[in-house]
Each structure stands twice: as structure tokens, then as C-alpha cells.
Amino acid sequence: MTQFVDECGLNVRGGDGGAGCVSFRREAHVAKGGPDGGDGGDGGSVWLAADHNAASLIAFKDHPHRRAGNGSHGQGKRRHGASGDDAVVQVPVGTTVRAQDGEVLADLAADGVRWLAAAGGQGGMGNTRFSTQQNRAPAFAEQGEAGEQRWLKxxxxxxxxxxxxxxxxxxxxxLISRISAARPKIADYPFTTLEPNLGVVRTGDDFEMVVADIPGLIAGASDGRGLGHRFLRHTERARVMVVMVDLASVEEVPPAxxxxxxxDELGAYRxxxxxxxxxxxxxxxxxxxxxxxxGALRVSAVTGAGITELTRAMADAVREARAYDSLGLPATRSDEVVIHRPVPEGFxxxxxxxxxxxxxxxxxxxTVALSDLNAPGAWEFARRRLERLGVNRALARAGIKSGDTARIGAFEFEYHDDDEYLSGEYLSEEASP
Structure with a gap:
């Protein structure tokens, strides 16, 4: 069984936020104590972190689920719940993250970069937060927000x-076994190499470069023939291409x-x-x-002929590519990550x-994630906040009419064609999707 995995699915889930607490002071000699419910803790988030010590994605092949810790619930006496622990998931440097529809979300191209894969839910506010001059004893609090969950590629x-x-x-x-310490499987039949091999090559002046043995390409590889797309993908970040032609081809295919x-296959792919x-x-x-x-260099990995000249030519080309960064490769700063999709805001x-x-x-x-919208003052609080957010105007622009149903989160409301369009009781509470 191969120990190299270069694509996989990953399910990430942020921790749920803790619920806010409904509590009132109840102490001797304290008449009608005010609200003292604490806030719930925030749920932990799931982060993907590029780590040069990770060689492949095999850790996710049989165990694709990663989840962060939940926040604790708030308690009385203004005691706030603890936040859940983040989950930091180590992935190899060079990992591209895609949504299920194939959209590129992030490119973790340098050691140490991190990307937020699933945000934790916010903790709910305790009833202390809702105390006003009009309602000094609020009997409601916020539920904790569910953590984000999704499948990634x-x-x-x-x-x-x-x-x-x-x-x-x-x-x-x-060749790679001759010029580096890599020891790939070698045999005299096609497609011996079914996964890329990496080797570190050191020259006499202590210059180091990483060389990748890309599995054999065939005509039609750019169209996916012979797992061509999976093989060609590993050429995208290479600075220098060494094109090898077989001077002893059994099929007698001319080197030219x-x-x-x-x-042609490289050009058709990228x-x-x-x-x-x-x-x-x-x-x-x-x-x-x-x-x-x-213009071809003649080499023999068996006798060593031409190997010194080849490694010198490779080192010179790599030095020049590194110096001028002529390829526009992703930045190598450890604090930078390329994010391809903005975080959605508003509603x-x-x-x-x-x-x-x-x-x-x-x-x-x-706004509607309160512990009990039937509690005195809870619905009025939610209605005013929704109005400040502009939800009423947005619904009107969408064409809602009096008597139509509006749904926010797990709650349904009946629309009324007046200034207080959501006045009255909510119609039902549904299971969250």
C-alpha cells in the first residue's frame, strides 16, 4: 500500500459556542437582586497549518474528520464560560484547499502559514447583557452559536x-537515487513510479536543492491519461524543469x-x-x-558519466531562479497565506x-438565537435589533407581502405590512439544518 497521498477530503467543524445563563442574585439581605447570568464561551476554530514535517495527506485518508472544542455555558454570579480549544491541523507545505465545487479557497505554499478552515461559534450572552431601564430583570439569554462545518478538498x-x-x-x-539520498523503487518496466519522490541534492560548495522525480508522463497526460493530471500537478511549483529523453528506448521512440x-504535454497542462x-x-x-x-547532456546514472555536469547545471539554474524569483511563485514568508475567497459579511x-x-x-x-422568544421582553428586543440591522427594508425590497412567512435561522415569523412587520409571536421553531 502506498504511503503517499496527494489528494483527499477533509471534514472540519468548529466548536459550538456555550449558551448564556439566565440567573438572578439570590443572597441574604439582598432584595430583588438583579440579573447576574454570565456569557457562554466561544467555540474553538479549526485551522490548517502548513508544516514542512508533513510529507503527504495520508493522515486524512481513513480519518477525515477534525473538530474543535465547544465553549462552556455561562453560569450565575456573572461567571463566563471558558472558550473551546482550537484544533490546528498540520498539512504539507504546498497544500491547496478547495471547496466541494472546486473553488480554490486557500494556497498554503510556505511553512508556518495558517488558514481558518472552520470558525467556532460565538458564545451566547447572559441575561445580564440585556438589562435596560425598561426591562431590569430580563428572563432570557442567547443560545450559543453553532460552529461552522463543511467538507473541503x-x-x-x-x-x-x-x-x-x-x-x-x-x-x-x-538518477534521483544517484544524486541524492532518495531510494525510490526501481525496475525495468514502465510506471514503476506511481508517486513522486523527493531528494535533496548537495553540491560540493554546500548548495542544496530539492529534486522531484515526477511519475512518467505519456501522450495525453494533460487530458488525464495515465493519471496525468495527478502527475503534472507536482510540476507547477518547480523552478527548473529537467526533461529526460531515453537514449535506450525499448520502443525505439526517437529522443527528439x-x-x-x-x-507538448507540459504546455497543454500549463x-x-x-x-x-x-x-x-x-x-x-x-x-x-x-x-x-x-544541446542535450548525455548522462548515465549507472556509470556516473555526466552526473557532475548535470548537477552543476541544475544548481546554476536554481540559483538564478531563486535570485530573480522570475516565476512569480507564492511568497515564502511564514506569516503569509493566499486566501482566494473573502469572508462573507452582512445578510x-x-x-x-x-x-x-x-x-x-x-x-x-x-438576533433570534435567544433561549426563549416568549419570555417577557425577548421578542421586543429581537424585533428592535432586526430593525436596526435593516432586515425589514431588505425583506420589503425582496417583495414580501403581508401574511407571507419569513424565516431567520430556526424560527419562522409572519410578516405584517406595517411598521412593526414582525410584531407578534413567532409561528414555529424548526430544527436547524
Whole structure:
């Protein structure tokens, strides 16, 4: 069983916020003590953190669920609940996070960057917070907010200075085992390598570079043939391309034709890959009987011929790419992360299948998240807050009419065509989706 996983699903769930407390002072010699209910603690959040010590996504293959801690409930005597613990999930550097529909949400391209995957729910306010001159003994508090939950798709794109590109059985694995400490599986049949291999190459002047052995490409790889998309994905972040043509091809494919096919597939997958620094290598020079294309370095991983010249050429190309950052690669600062989708704010009005007008948005949903809207003063408080948020105007713009049903969170209300459009009792309390 392979120990390298470069794509997986991940279910993340933030912790639920604790509920606020309804409590009143009850002490000897204190008549009619005021409200003293504490707030609930916030739920913990789930963070994804890029870690250079993580090599693949195998940790999520059989255990895809990650959840943060819940906040504690508030208590009397103004005692606030403790916040839940965050869950920090380590993923390999180079992990791309996508939504279920394929939208890119974040790119964790440098060690140490973190991205908020699932926010924890806010804790509910205790009844102390709702005390006013008009209602000095509020008998209601807020429920805790549910933590965010969603499924994500994780894709790993290896971070390497050099990518070895070639047909199956072109000698890439043998070469990487010769120039680094990597020990990939090597055999004399195609597709020996079914997963990328990384090796650290050190030159005589102590220069270090990371080389990736990309599984063999074939014609049609850019269209997904032979798992082409999964293989090609790992070339995207490489600074330098080493294109290897087999001088001892069993199929007698001319090296120039091998080069053409490989470059065509790279260009069809990502045209910008053809702009990367490129080194052409003719492999298996010790046994080769085919003529290499012009400008190709002849090397033999078996005898060592040409290896020194190749590693020197690779090091020079990597030095130049690092110095000028000509590829526009993601920033390598440990405090930076590329986020592709803004955090939604405010609220919106939608129509449900049953014709109800649904107000969607955190602020509006929290407004009705009270422990008991039938409690004295609770509904009036919620109504005033919704009006200040502009929910009434938004519903009117959406075309709601008197007698229609409005839904906010788990509660349904009947709309009245007057200034107090949500006056009266709520119609029902539904199960949260």
C-alpha cells in the first residue's frame, strides 16, 4: 500500500459556542437582586497549518474528520464560560484547499502559514447583557452559536526546485537515487513510479536543492491519461524543469520525438511551464544507441558519466531562479497565506422552495438565537435589533407581502405590512439544518 497521498477530503467543524445563563442574585439581605447570568464561551476554530514535517495527506485518508472544542455555558454570579480549544491541523507545505465545487479557497505554499478552515461559534450572552431601564430583570439569554462545518478538498502540489520529467522507465528514479539520498523503487518496466519522490541534492560548495522525480508522463497526460493530471500537478511549483529523453528506448521512440511529446504535454497542462528554465538530458548513455537532440547532456546514472555536469547545471539554474524569483511563485514568508475567497459579511434574503423569505446572515441569525422568544421582553428586543440591522427594508425590497412567512435561522415569523412587520409571536421553531 502506498504511503503517499496527494489528494483527499477533509471534514472540519468548529466548536459550538456555550449558551448564556439566565440567573438572578439570590443572597441574604439582598432584595430583588438583579440579573447576574454570565456569557457562554466561544467555540474553538479549526485551522490548517502548513508544516514542512508533513510529507503527504495520508493522515486524512481513513480519518477525515477534525473538530474543535465547544465553549462552556455561562453560569450565575456573572461567571463566563471558558472558550473551546482550537484544533490546528498540520498539512504539507504546498497544500491547496478547495471547496466541494472546486473553488480554490486557500494556497498554503510556505511553512508556518495558517488558514481558518472552520470558525467556532460565538458564545451566547447572559441575561445580564440585556438589562435596560425598561426591562431590569430580563428572563432570557442567547443560545450559543453553532460552529461552522463543511467538507473541503485538499490537493498537494510538491514544492521542489527541480522536476525530473520523462517517459515511463526513462531513468528518472535511477538518477534521483544517484544524486541524492532518495531510494525510490526501481525496475525495468514502465510506471514503476506511481508517486513522486523527493531528494535533496548537495553540491560540493554546500548548495542544496530539492529534486522531484515526477511519475512518467505519456501522450495525453494533460487530458488525464495515465493519471496525468495527478502527475503534472507536482510540476507547477518547480523552478527548473529537467526533461529526460531515453537514449535506450525499448520502443525505439526517437529522443527528439520524446522531447516533443513531453513539451507538448507540459504546455497543454500549463503554458507557463514552458517558460521555466529547462535542461535537456539524454539518459542511459552507457547503453544508449539513439542520438540525443541538440544541446542535450548525455548522462548515465549507472556509470556516473555526466552526473557532475548535470548537477552543476541544475544548481546554476536554481540559483538564478531563486535570485530573480522570475516565476512569480507564492511568497515564502511564514506569516503569509493566499486566501482566494473573502469572508462573507452582512445578510441576504433568499426564497426557499416553499415560498418563504429566508434571511441568511450571522448577525440576523444571532438576533433570534435567544433561549426563549416568549419570555417577557425577548421578542421586543429581537424585533428592535432586526430593525436596526435593516432586515425589514431588505425583506420589503425582496417583495414580501403581508401574511407571507419569513424565516431567520430556526424560527419562522409572519410578516405584517406595517411598521412593526414582525410584531407578534413567532409561528414555529424548526430544527436547524
Amino acid at each position: 485538499l490537493e498537494l502540489k510538491l514544492l521542489a526546485d527541480v522536476a525530473l520529467i520523462g517517459f515511463p522507465n526513462a531513468g528518472k528514479s535511477t 520525438e520524446q522531447q516533443r511529446v513531453l513539451l 503554458p507557463e511551464l514552458l517558460d521555466r528554465p529547462r535542461i535537456l538530458v539524454g539518459s542511459k548513455a552507457d547503453a544508449g544507441h539513439l542520438d540525443p537532440p541538440p 441576504r434574503v433568499e426564497r426557499s422552495d416553499d415560498g418563504a423569505y429566508v434571511v441568511v446572515g450571522r448577525a440576523a441569525e444571532r
